Amino acid sequence: MAPFAYLRISLIDVPTLTVVAHQLSTASAMVAPIGYSAGADPWDAVTPMQKLQALERLVKDAIGAALPQLLSAPPAAAGALARG
Amino acid sequence: MKRWIAALLLAVWWPISASAQAPGDTPKFGVLSLISDTLSVVTYQRLTDANSREAIPLTERVFDNVALVSANEALQGLARSNEIAFLSAGAATDFPDPAGLFDGPRFLPPEWLAQALAKQTVPRLILVTKHKSDTRIRAPRRGPRQRQAGRPRLLHRSDRVLAPHGER
Numbered sequence: 001m002a003p004f005a006y007l008r009i010s011l012i013d014v015p016t017l018t019v020v021a022h023q024l025s026t027a028s029a030m031v032a033p034i035g036y037s038a039g040a041d042p043w044d045a046v047t048p049m050q051k052l053q054a055l056e057r058l059v060k061d062a063i064g065a066a067l068p069q070l071l072s073a074p075p076a077a078a079g080a081l082a083r084g
Numbered sequence: 085m086k087r088w089i090a091a092l093l094l095a096v097w098w099p100i101s102a103s104a105q106a107p108g109d110t111p112k113f114g115v116l117s118l119i120s121d122t123l124s125v126v127t128y129q130r131l132t133d134a135n136s137r138e139a140i141p142l143t144e145r146v147f148d149n150v151a152l153v154s155a156n157e158a159l160q161g162l163a164r165s166n167e168i169a170f171l172s173a174g175a176a177t178d179f180p181d182p183a184g185l186f187d188g189p190r191f192l193p194p195e196w197l198a199q200a201l202a203k204q205t206v207p208r209l210i211l212v213t214k215h216k217s218d219t220r221i222r223a224p225r226r227g228p229r230q231r232q233a234g235r236p237r238l239l240h241r242s243d244r245v246l247a248p249h250g251e252r
Contacts, residue, residue, distance in 0.1 A: 008215040060154040067158040
């Protein structure tokens with residue numbers, strides 16, 4: 001099973017409702033328990049808690065990686081730094 | 085109904101990091117996550133060589149909470165003086181289509197969010213939304229570490245695309 005989290009993290013200037021910058025994250029992971037047979041349903045290969053933890057980690061990693069880049073944009077040039 | 089939603093929205097703003105600096109000296113951020121309305125399950129169908137897609141509604145804000153906590157950690161890691169306010173949508177019906185939130189550099193908040201933001205003094209909003217794209221899952225290379233008995237392994241880097249079949 002391969003949990004994935006496709007996220008857009010945006011930094012928005014509230015007074016002007018302008019997107020200062022944004023980052024796109026298409027993170028995924030592979031969860032493969034040992035002993036899993038190819039014919040089995042991949043959904044049942046891991047427990048609900050393992051699914052939850054895998055997705056939580058993807059979200060956490062995506063945001064942790066995106067914010068430093070978003071906030072490194074110099075204010076004067078921020079309007080031109082929308083990126084993905 | 086909209087007023088009720090806005091009231092609920094405002095009720096969940098709260099500062100999570102006190103700052104000793106004078107007002108105006110510290111960057112302030114609002115953080116809002118809109119990713120916990122549904123969970124998408126994409127399944128490769130071998131017979132048709134295509135993916136099926138199922139949306140599972142979520143009743144809990146688990147992933148939004150994770151996003152908020154993660155944003156807090158990241159912002160505090162950048163500057164301990166960052167003062168942050170959490171923002172939360174009131175109900176699953178409040179989650180707008182992510183594609184409709186942006187028009188180039190313009191942010192187009194739904195009415196309930198625009199009203200809430202207009203009443204706030206937070207100058208910057210960090211918004212986490214879903215990003216629709218082709219579903220691309222990378223399979224790991226087989227190696228000795230995978231053959232270790234025990235727990236499932238989470239692998240974040242690999243070099244082979246397993247299922248580039250995706251829908252928008």
